[in-house]
Amino acid sequence: MSSSLPGGSNAAGEAGSARLRGNSVKYVSPATLRLERVYEQNRQRLQKEDGARVPDPATTPQIKGKPRLLLMGQRRSGKSSISSVVFHKLPPSETLFLESTARIQKDSLNSFMDIQVWDFPGQIDIFDNPNFTFDMDAIFGEIGALIWVIDAQDDYLEAVARLNSTILHLQRGYPHINIEVFIHKVDGLSDDYKLDIQRDVTIRIQDELSDQGVENAPVNFHLTSIYNHSIFEAFSKVIQKLIPRLGQLEAMLTNLCRTCRFEKAYLFDVNTKIYIATDSTPEDMASYEICSDYVDVIIDFTEVYGSWPRSPQWRARLEQPPWNQSLEDQVACEWAESGLVLSDAQRPIMLREVDRFLALVAIMKEGSYDKMPQINMNVDVVVKGLTEFFDITKPKEGGRVQQQKILQPGKGR
DSSP, X not given: OOOOOTTOHHHHHHHHHHHHXXXXXXXXXXXXXHHHHHHHHHHHHHHHHHOOOOOOGGGSOOOOSSOEEEEEESTTSSHHHXXXXXXXXXXXXXXXXXXXXXXXXXXXXXSSSOEEEEEOOTTOOTTSOTTOOOOHHHHHTTEEEEEEEEETTSOOHHHHHHHHHHHHHHHHHOTTOEEEEEEXXXXXXXXXXXXXXXXXXXXXXXXXXXXXXXXXXXXXEEEOOTTSTHHHHHHXXXXXXXXXXXXXXXXXXXXXXXXXXXXXXXEEETTTTEEEEEOSSOOOHHHHHHHHHHHHHHHHHHHHHTSXXXXXHHHHHHHSTTTOSOHHHHSSOSSOEEEEEOTTTOOEEEEEEOSSSEEEEEEOOTTGGGGXXXXXXXXXXXXXXXXXXXXXHSOOOSSOOOOOOSSOTTTTO
16 A cells, blocks of 8 residues: 655656666566565564564575584584484484594585585684684684584583683674584483573573673574484574575465464475474474474385386386376376375374475364365465575576476375
């Protein structure tokens, strides 16, 4: 809705002409306008409901190049085990046989974002090393987050002291780096003891930083273990901070849940089981565990039945009478889809592929199967919007490789 003052049209026209003469006209695609509008509507709704302030994405520092995750901490704190379980699908029980890291390990992940993971040996102090001088800008210049791992089952006072020293060094030259503290190996501890450790670590770090005059440092704390989903939940929080315009993704999922009456919706990175966005409803660990396990089952099923090569003779046999159609025309949909119904609560779960890396997983309400045509239509629109979102926000490259589907069409049913 717009308004104008009497006699102001000529002045507005002259001002607009002056702007056009001074600056080149920038074309904005309809997809960009829709994403901007959805984000703004969601931001205004949150402000109206509870006064929450959604940060303007334009003010968020953008990371140039590949975002980098640094794993640091004391020796035997579990850094290599975390990297192997989350990013290389190593069973947690086999991490007992991993050797201690002797040099910096660098991994580039094949994921929806080109993420680098650097695993630093615990015995190396990059800020106070008399034998070697590290290039700090090469290490922290393109960093996405620093993940400091603390062994909750060991004496962590030295680890906390080194973390405080690291934060103070980073505040001088790289104050915007997100520091994520993983209080690790909490699977064998009681809930009360976990919270006591987290509270003690938090107070020790905050008091030391306050004594040094550092206020509001970007430090976050997570209770993690490789033997449950807490480590994937923690990494989800870390990765979400690296996504430009995350609020628009959350707004699309929130609108989808409201329109289709979903209980919860997640956008998963299928290779790591990290969810990069979810709707605005309160997070439920049980729902995330169910959806994460479901993604695991679908991917394992696909690797067994959907990834083997098809010979021309095999295709010709399926395209001959009585079908007389190409395989593409015989498939009901070109995207991969699957669904199941939980026996305990009769709640359907649906999975829809977005691209080779991402999948939309939603927990529906009981009786939703009666409205599947409308739900599929709404999900189609959101999947198309998600595809356009990542096409707009990802860095443009000259030789872009065409994406391939993670699942063969129709094989996920």
